């Protein structure tokens with residue numbers, strides 16, 4: 001599916017950004033980035049437009065050797081992760097109403113789709 005591929009690509013881009021940030025951060029510690037362990041990852045999403053949302057990813061890391069902790073920030077553009085809620089058939093029409101909410105940024109909108117199934 002086209003949509004899935006796009007999402008995977010976005011995740012890949014984020015992963016690359018994260019990796020390069022870790023490399024940059026490791027310069028502050030005498031130990032290489034391979035000693036840095038990811039303790040926690042926070043995702044924060046913001047709505048940009050009807051196509052994408054903006055992700056701010058905070059990765060909490062700790063050096064396994066010296067115990068130094070740090071926060072790495074990375075950013076990425078993500079496709080919305082739509083969750084479709086069935087709002088029911090519109091009486092007297094052949095249209096069906098759905099509420100679409102993004103799982104990430106919380107943006108939602110209502111769509112009316114052609115529906116051939118009689119209710």
Ligand SMILES: [Zn+2]
Pocket residue numbers: 029030031063064065066067068
């Ligand atoms: Zn260290």
Ligand SMILES: [Zn+2]
Pocket residue numbers: 045046047052053079080081102103104105106107
């Ligand atoms: Zn979104």
Ligand SMILES: [Zn+2]
Pocket residue numbers: 088089090095096115116117119
């Ligand atoms: Zn319907």
